[in-house]
Amino acid sequence: MYVHIVAGCIACGACESICPNVFTVYDTAEANNENVPGFEAECRDAASACPVSVIKIEE
Numbered sequence: 049m050y051v052h053i054v055a056g057c058i059a060c061g062a063c064e065s066i067c068p069n070v071f072t073v074y075d076t077a078e079a080n081n082e083n084v085p086g087f088e089a090e091c092r093d094a095a096s097a098c099p100v101s102v103i104k105i106e107e
């Protein structure tokens with residue numbers, strides 16, 4: 049799995065709340081793909097929860 053964050057993040061913090069191991073929100077969210085293994089379900093949950101749908105997941 050690879051997590052991309054495309055343009056348009058509004059820095060709401062939801063992804064970081066759901067999966068802080070992978071997502072960190074500065075001015076916009078960043079994904080640390082090295083930490084994705086073991087947190088795939090949380091990454092999918094974060095993508096679903098993102099209010100502007102900018103978290104894209106490649107399976």
Ligand code: SF4
Nearest residue numbers: 057058060061063098
């Ligand atoms: S949930 Fe979406 S809009 Fe909110 S900080 Fe994460 S990537 Fe940005």
